[in-house]
Structure formats: C-alpha cells, structure tokens
Amino acid sequence: MKKISLAFFFVAALLLGNTAFAQLEVGKGSKFLNAGIGLGGWGGIGYAGGIGLGASFEVGVADNITVGAIGAYRGYSGYGAYYSIGGRGSYHFNEILKISEDKLDVYAGLGLIYSGWSWNESFAGFRGSYGGVGLGGHVGARYFFKPNLGAFAEAGFGVAPLQVGLSFKF
Incomplete structure (x- = not known):
C-alpha cells in the first residue's frame, strides 16, 4: 500500500509539472478530486475503526459552491467490509474569511450517504x-x-473522522 501511494504521488507530480499559480477560484465549472485514506473511528452506521480508502469529486455550480459524490471502502480481512457512497455539497470560505493565500482552499459541507457493513465470519x-x-x-x-x-x-x-490525501484541480 505504501509503495502504491508513493508511486501515485510521484507520477501525479511529474504529469502536472511546474507552472505559475493563478488565484485559486472556486466557481461554476471548477472541478476537484480528493483521493486518500480515512483514519479511525466511525462510519455512517456505527463503529468501523481502521484505515479505509476514499475519494470525493466535486464540481462548481456557483461562486464558492460545489456539489458532487463521495465513496469509501474499508475491508476487514476474512470478516467483511464497510462501505459508503453518497452525494455532498461544500461551501468554500476563502472569500468570506478574506484568505488571500492563492494556494489554500477552506471549505465545509453536508452530504447524504448510504453506508453499509457486510460480514462473513466463516x-x-x-x-x-x-x-x-x-x-x-x-x-x-x-x-x-x-x-x-x-x-x-x-x-x-x-x-471517517479524519481523511487525508491528494487533491487534484481540473
């Protein structure tokens, strides 16, 4: 897993190259993809601990507003799996908070998520x-x-209570 994550990061960095920054704007047509790991705690239906894989994709529908989808999976060797899939929306606060840093995006939001747990205790x-x-x-x-x-x-x-990973802007 660690080798795959490192290879993914290296390839993404090479493909995107060095170019100048423009002001980070979140508006109609902006696209963001987050891919990473979920750490610890709970899921939508109760305690599910461990490390999971997850991703979200959002598209700008108006200034500072994005909507999209989210999914996550956490397997338990020989016992079962926990999974989530749903829709979500976010509001991006840079303008309201007067954040002038052009590399930073601060956001919050809500979603409607189907979460499931399947088990197989052989x-x-x-x-x-x-x-x-x-x-x-x-x-x-x-x-x-x-x-x-x-x-x-x-x-x-x-x-998951905490998710971390890579973010891509299209």
Missing part, C-alpha cells in the same frame, strides 16, 4: 449485511503546492 458460520442512509458532514482544507496538485485534510462524520 469460523462461526455467520453472514449478513446491514445498511442505511445517514447525514454526513465535513470541514476541510486543501493546499495546492502545484497549480493542479495539492494535499487535503478533512474532519467529519459519515465516512
């Missing part, structure tokens, strides 16, 4: 699944160290 013969729709929320920031490549961190509920 030693005991139990199999099943459970799922439901719940409300998700997030507060996060992206920092772009290249015009189209950065890092993100989000705290929230519905997928």
Whole structure:
C-alpha cells in the first residue's frame, strides 16, 4: 500500500509539472478530486475503526459552491467490509474569511450517504449485511503546492473522522 501511494504521488507530480499559480477560484465549472485514506473511528452506521480508502469529486455550480459524490471502502480481512457512497455539497470560505493565500482552499459541507457493513465470519458460520442512509458532514482544507496538485485534510462524520490525501484541480 505504501509503495502504491508513493508511486501515485510521484507520477501525479511529474504529469502536472511546474507552472505559475493563478488565484485559486472556486466557481461554476471548477472541478476537484480528493483521493486518500480515512483514519479511525466511525462510519455512517456505527463503529468501523481502521484505515479505509476514499475519494470525493466535486464540481462548481456557483461562486464558492460545489456539489458532487463521495465513496469509501474499508475491508476487514476474512470478516467483511464497510462501505459508503453518497452525494455532498461544500461551501468554500476563502472569500468570506478574506484568505488571500492563492494556494489554500477552506471549505465545509453536508452530504447524504448510504453506508453499509457486510460480514462473513466463516469460523462461526455467520453472514449478513446491514445498511442505511445517514447525514454526513465535513470541514476541510486543501493546499495546492502545484497549480493542479495539492494535499487535503478533512474532519467529519459519515465516512471517517479524519481523511487525508491528494487533491487534484481540473
């Protein structure tokens, strides 16, 4: 996993190259892709601990407003998996907070997320699944160290208490 993440980061950095920064704007047509890991705690349906993989994609629909999708997966070797998929929206606060840093994007939002848990305890013969729709929320920031490549961190509920990873702007 560590080798794959490092290779992914290296290839993305090479592809995006060195170019000058323009003012980071979030408006109609802006596109963001976050891909990373979810750390710890809970999911939309209860405790699910561990490290998971997740991604979100959002498109600007108006100044400072984006909407999109989110998904996450966390497997438990031999026992089952936890997964989430849903829609979300974010408001980007740079303008209101008068953040002049052109590499930083501060945002927060809500989502509607279907979360499920499936299990297979072969030693005991139990199999099943459970799922439901719940409300998700997030507060996060992206920092772009290249015009189209950065890092993100989000705290929230519905997928994982903390998510970190790479962010791409299209």
